[in-house]
Amino acid sequence: MHLRCAYCQLDLNLHHYQASAEVVTSICDLCQSRSLKPAAFQNQQVAYFAAARKWLFLGLPTQLQSASQPVLQLTRQQRKACTSLLNSFDALPAAWQTTGRRQQFYQEVIRWQDQPDFELTGNVPVDLKRLGCDTTGLFDKNTLDYTTRARVREYYQHQCQYCGRYGDSVDHKNPVALSNDNRWENLTLSCRECNRLKGDMPYQLFVDWNQELQPLLRQLVASEQALQRLDEQQRQLQNQLAAQRHLTGEVTNPQLQAIRQQIKVVQGLRDGEDSDYQKLIQLRHDYIISKFQIWQLQQVAD
Ligand SMILES: [Zn+2]
Numbered sequence: 290m291h292l293r294c295a296y297c298q299l300d301l302n303l304h305h306y307q308a309s310a311e312v313v314t315s316i317c318d319l320c321q322s323r324s325l326k327p328a329a330f331q332n333q334q335v336a337y338f339a340a341a342r343k344w345l346f347l348g349l350p351t352q353l354q355s356a357s358q359p360v361l362q363l364t365r366q367q368r369k370a371c372t373s374l375l376n377s378f379d380a381l382p383a384a385w386q387t388t389g390r391r392q393q394f395y396q397e398v399i400r401w402q403d404q405p406d407f408e409l410t411g412n413v414p415v416d417l418k419r420l421g422c423d424t425t426g427l428f429d430k431n432t433l434d435y436t437t438r439a440r441v442r443e444y445y446q447h448q449c450q451y452c453g454r455y456g457d458s459v460d461h462k463n464p465v466a467l468s469n470d471n472r473w474e475n476l477t478l479s480c481r482e483c484n485r486l487k488g489d490m491p492y493q494l495f496v497d498w499n500q501e502l503q504p505l506l507r508q509l510v511a512s513e514q515a516l517q518r519l520d521e522q523q524r525q526l527q528n529q530l531a532a533q534r535h536l537t538g539e540v541t542n543p544q545l546q547a548i549r550q551q552i553k554v555v556q557g558l559r560d561g562e563d564s565d566y567q568k569l570i571q572l573r574h575d576y577i578i579s580k581f582q583i584w585q586l587q588q589v590a591d
């Protein structure tokens with residue numbers, strides 16, 4: 290749940306407005322640490338939110354149409370970048386987010402907000418450092434933290450870098466067992482299938498072997514998309530069926546029969562598509578595994 294702060298205008302997670310369990314404030318905790326008082330601000334959105342939950346709203350009653358309240362002057366771009374940084378900060382490991390660190394971070398952000406002397410890059414480690422935050426031990430340890438994973442997924446727009454299908458597995462190009470290397474250059478995004486298939490294969494070889502299968506990979510991507518579309522069509526038809534049944538109040542009626550017929554047709558298409566899809570997966574799997582086995586034999590022979 291994101292709510293807009295009446296002063297800084299950032300859309301921040303609910304907990305930034307929670308003074309206690311059932312009390313929410315008109316401005317975010319960041320702005321409160323500027324010594325601004327929630328009681329001096331209107332915030333219709335938070336007020337309605339509080340009313341819906343029967344929580345207490347700390348702020349000016351919305352009926353009071355006061356002329357205008359002060360607002361932090363940030364460009365849309367700066368607001369976006371700052372919101373994203375705050376959301377990323379929230380996602381950092383909980384153990385790292387001590388009260389002291391959070392307070393220090395808030396002070397740095399406030400200083401930046403009042404006088405943005407550089408553009409935020411969207412790269413969390415870089416931005417934190419430039420703001421002067423002490424990030425010792427946060428990004429250079431060997432386990433990948435949540436933020437890094439999220440960044441890799443976003444950077445590659447959820448696309449597997451080996452086959453082009455949907456992917457959300459953050460993958461080490463050189464297996465971490467060999468290199469312990471968590472630098473950005475050693476990270477890429479893959480789908481679960483490529484992740485499993487690659488296993489301990491050398492990165493470059495796995496890339497090359499996939500390159501040799503370009504036409505097959507294009508078919509894989511097309512097939513995955515077709516399956517998604519068919520699933521979506523089926524969902525829509527199921528919804529139509531449910532709505533019609535509700536409207537007519539009967540189970541047998543020509544219109545309902547027609548929708549059921551369509552669902553059957555789509556299901557048939559889906560089964561056919563899926564069977565083609567599985568065959569392609571199997572083909573690629575066998576090809577790459579055989580390449581790998583031959584390569585291993587050559588290694589032994591050398
Ligand atoms: Zn605020």
Ligand SMILES: [Zn+2]
Nearest residue numbers: 449452480483
């Ligand atoms: Zn893949």
